[in-house]
Amino acid sequence: MSQNIRICRWAKLFSGKNGYFAVFHSLNLEVVFLEQKFREMIELLFLGTTLDFLTRKFEKLAEIAEVIAELSRCGLVVPVENDDLTLLDEKRKIHVLPPGLETLYLIVADDCNLACDYCFILNNMPENYRSRRMSFTTAKVAIDMYFRNLVRNPLGYEKLRKTIYFYGGEPLLNFRLIKQVVEYLEHQYKDQISEMGEKFRMSIVTNGTLISKEIAQFVAARGNFDIAISLDGQEESHNKKRPFINGKGSFEKAIRGLEILKQEGKKEISLSCTIADHNIDELPSLLDLHRKYGFASINLNPLVDTAKDPVSKKYMWKVSKRMIEYFTLAREEGVYEDRMMRKTKSFVEKKIHAYDCQALGAQLVCSPDGQLGVCHEGTGIKQFFFATVDKDFDFHKNTVIAEWKQRTPLNMPQCYDCPALGICGGGCAYGSWLRNGSIWSVDDRFCVHSRTTLEWLVWDLFSRL
Ligand code: SF4
Ligand code: SF4
Known part of the structure; x- marks a missing residue:
């Protein structure tokens, strides 16, 4: 029978x-x-x-x-x-693990010398907010707290990549502090850093305009210090959205910063590009910059929702399409965009991509005034900030972090019947909260990107058979 x-x-x-x-x-x-x-x-x-x-x-x-x-x-x-749900349970057991600290964001300055109108940090600041710079006292406690928590990571401290980001606003407005912090790290945690080897990174995302010879030498002297410069394409489009406070375009100064870094011997420099209406149809021009400057990676950032400006689905459809077109072109030159690559890797290796953001149980953010939270977008209004920095703070026992770690499509019934369930990672929890008042709602802006990418991956595979 x-x-x-x-x-x-x-x-x-x-x-x-x-x-x-x-x-x-x-x-x-x-x-x-x-x-x-x-x-x-x-x-x-x-x-x-x-x-x-x-x-x-x-x-x-x-x-x-x-x-x-x-x-x-x-x-x-x-x-x-x-019972089909048994398989979901099995996948959860493998992929939904307890929180494990990997990343520390130090918001060393929350002001900026540029006035980009799409900035998600500045657009989430409350009215009359007075910007701040982090002090060394605060940074030092945050670093000590970070190292104490790293070794407690139940997921295996040795295996995971650990990164300290110097973030802003524009972080180089507080370069003096960055220098102090790096020197403190290299003195106080010399053995741990050497033991971690390639798994330990320091990183900065900067608009590039403040890079001096001194800064470039400092960065170039450190193989574990990654730097990404924000460039939105060629001069005309870049300047439309990334002007100085006085309205003058910042492209020339950003490129100058990039060239100083190169002259001082920094080999691995990444490019970070925010996609908005000024450059959405010109992403391939990033490859011209790549041919000239040889970036270590090019990362594309779709706009995220801010309190002032929610992102439309129409925009996300267009971005998703353009990102795929760009990815297809760029891979011919051996350049793999990170956001697309995470999904591609998951699809090709048949391995579930449960989280698309470190804020989901792997990251801690320290604001300039020493408040701890999960996501840097909430820095201004202190949303999802829950403690004052203290070396005894226990990342792995915090209830907010534990809840964020649970937020994956594998735990969200709204996602169960979605084709992108296994490759999506669930998008931006902060954006979900901004739109719908709960991190547990679906980030439907991001859904467009995940589903479009999956469909493209399926037929791209077919075309290669
Ligand atoms: S929750 Fe959203 S805004 Fe916050 S770090 Fe993650 S992707 Fe970025
Ligand atoms: S695309 Fe949207 S519905 Fe689908 S798994 Fe991702 S977040 Fe959930």
């Missing part, structure tokens, strides 16, 4: 390319491409059927047993009585 079988809950269909459609498993991340002639068979499998029945009904389709065997191997076809 033939077994009753059906399509499992996690199977998602992508229709129509060159006479084929795709059946994709949103948790195993397996994909099977089938000719359209099997479409009716799949429809019957959604209802539940038997192999005997299918063989009789589609007697002209000689490969039917083979196709069912392949669908079963990938978990796409299961016995009718299968």
Whole structure:
């Protein structure tokens, strides 16, 4: 007697390319491409059927047993009585782990010498906010607290990458502090840093305009100090959105900073590009900059919601499309954009990407006045900030951090039937809170990007078979 079988809950269909459609498993991340002639068979499998029945009904389709065997191997076809939620539980056990500290953001200055109107830090500041600079006393306590917590990481302190970000506003407005902190780290935590080797990084994202010879030498002398410069493309588009406070464009000064870094021997410099209407149709021009300056990586940042300016779905559709076009072009030159790459890696390696942001249980942010929180976007209004910096603060026992760590599509019933469940990571929790008042709501702005990327990945794979 033939077994009753059906399509499992996690199977998602992508229709129509060159006479084929795709059946994709949103948790195993397996994909099977089938000719359209099997479409009716799949429809019957959604209802539940038997192999005997299918063989009789589609007697002209000689490969039917083979196709069912392949669908079963990938978990796409299961016995009718299968409990599909068991697989979700298994995946959760592997991928939803307790919080584990990896990243510390020190907001060393929350003001800036530029006036970019899309800045998510400045646009989330309360009215009449007075900007601040971090003191060495605050930074030192934060560093001591960070190192005490690193060794407590239940996920294995040695294996994970650990990064201290010097962040702003414009962090180089407080370079004096950065220098003091780095020297303190190199003196006080010399052994730990040497033991961590490549796993320990310091990092800065800067607008580049304040880079002097002294700063460049300081950065270039350290192999574990990463630097990214914000450039939105060629001069005209960059200057439209990234002017100095006096209105003058900042491109020339940013490029000057980049060149000083190069002259002083800094080899690995990254480019960080924010995508808005000024450059959305010109992303390939970033590759011209890459050919000239040889960036270590190019990261594209879609706008995030701010208290003043929510991002529209129309914008996200366009960004998603342009990012895919850019990714396709850039990979021909061996350049892999990070945000797209995280999903691509998950898809190719068939490994669930449960979180797309370190704020979800792996990151701590210290504001200039020494308040601790999970996400730098909340720095101004101190949203999701919960303690004053103290060397005894226990990251791994904090309830806000524990809740954020749980926020993954694997724990969000709204996501269970989404094709992108396994590769998405859930987008931005802070944006979800801003839009809907809860980190547990779906970041629907980001959904557009995840789903569009998944569909592209499926058909990109097909085109390479
Ligand atoms: S929660 Fe959102 S704004 Fe905060 S760090 Fe994550 S992606 Fe960025
Ligand atoms: S956040 Fe959106 S795209 Fe991601 S899994 Fe949930 S519903 Fe799908």
